[in-house]
Amino acid sequence: MTDKKEWPLWEVFIRSQHGLAHRHVGSLHAPDAEMAIMNARDVYTRRNEGVSIWVVRASDIAASSPSEKGPLFDPANSKVYRHPTFYEIPEELGHM
C-alpha cells in the first residue's frame, strides 16, 4: 500500500501583503518545487492569505540547536543599552 519512496518535505513561506516579509506557515510533501508551490496555494492560501509563496526543501534548512539556546543567545541578555528605553530623555523635550 505504501509508495516506494516518500516525497520530500517542503517548508512553505507566504508573504501576505506587499511590503511584509515572507512568513513560515507550515509544510507539505511534493515531488518537486513546482508541485510544492501549487500544493501550497491550495493548502495555505484558500482565503487570499498570500501574494507570494516560497518553498524550500526542509532538508536544506540549517537550524540552530535547541540545546545550545543558552550559549547562543545569552550574549544579548546583558546588553539592555541596545534598547531605546534604556535612556531617559527629559520630559520637557517631548517625543524622541
Place this chain on the structure above:
Amino acid sequence: MYAQMVKTGVDHIQSKEEMSPEERAFQDRVDQDIKIEPKEWMPEAYRKTLIRQISQHAHSEIIGMQPEGNWITRAPTLERKAILLAKVQDEAGHGLYLYCAAETLGVSRDELMEQLNSGKAKYSSIFNYPTLTWADIGAIGWLVDGAAIMNQVPLQRCSYGPYSRAMIRICKEESFHQRQGYDAMTKLARGTPEQKQMAQDALNRWWWPSLMMFGPSDAESVHSAQSMRWKIKINSNDELRQKFVDQTVPQAEYLGLTVPDPDLKWNAERGHYDFGEVNWDEFYQVIAGNGPCNRDRLRTRVKAYEEGRWVRDAADAYAAKKAARTKAKAA
C-alpha cells in the same frame, strides 16, 4: 472531540520527586506555559501520545470529508454546492496541517497513511454515521463542527508548538463551517413543514452521536490526567460536553426544533442543562468498527488512495525527468 480516548502509556501520574532531572525540567516548562518545540527533549510517552492524538485528529479530518462529500453533487443550489465544496476542501487542508504537525515528532507521512488505510488507526466515531438527507449536512456543520470547535479552541493553547499553531489555523477556518451549517438548518426550519421535519429528523439522528464525540467520562482516567498535566488536553470530556449542551440547546430552540432527550431540563441551581445518559454501548460498538458506515468509509478511503496512485506516479516521473534534464544541462 476528533481524538477520543487517547492512551498515554502511563499507569500513574509521576510526582516531581520520581521524575528524572530532564523530565522535571520539561514539566516545569510546561507548567510555565513555555511551548515545547520539535527538536527539544521530551519524554518518550509525551511524544508517542501526541503522535497518537494528532494523527487520530488528522485521520478524522480526512475521513470526515466522506459523509459531506456524499452531498456535493446533490446540493440544493449552486451556492450551497460551492459552500460545501469549500468546506470539504478545508477538511482536507486541516488533515494536512495536522499530519505535518505529527511528522515533526518523528513519524513519517507514509506510516500515517498506512495506519489509516490498513484500518489500524482510529478516527472519530462521528464519521461512521450516514448522511441520509440534505439536512444532515446542516446538522453536521452545526453540531459536529460545533462540538469540534469546543475542543479545538482550548487546544490552541496546548504545550506542543506545531500542534498549537495548526489548531490556531484550523479554528480560524472552523467557524465558517459551523455557521454555514446553522444557516442551512435555519433555511430548512423556516421552510415547508416537510423541510422542517427533515431538519428535525437530522437533529434526532445527530444529537447523541455528537455528544459521544467528547468521549466517555474521563474523570477517573489516568490517561486524561496525564494528558492534562502535559497540557495536550485542556478540559475534561464531561466539562466540554456540558458546555456544548448549554450552548446548543438555545440554538435548537431558536430554530423551533426539539432536542431528542426527554431528560433535558434547565437546572437553575447548577446554571447548566441536565441531560440524559449517552448510550455508551453504541459508542464502543462504533469505535470497535461496528458502526453503520465503518467498513464503507475505509473502503472508500483505500479506493481513493489506490485510484490516485497513477497521479502520484506521474508526478514522480515528471519530477525525475526534469531533474535529469537540469543535470544534463549543467554538465
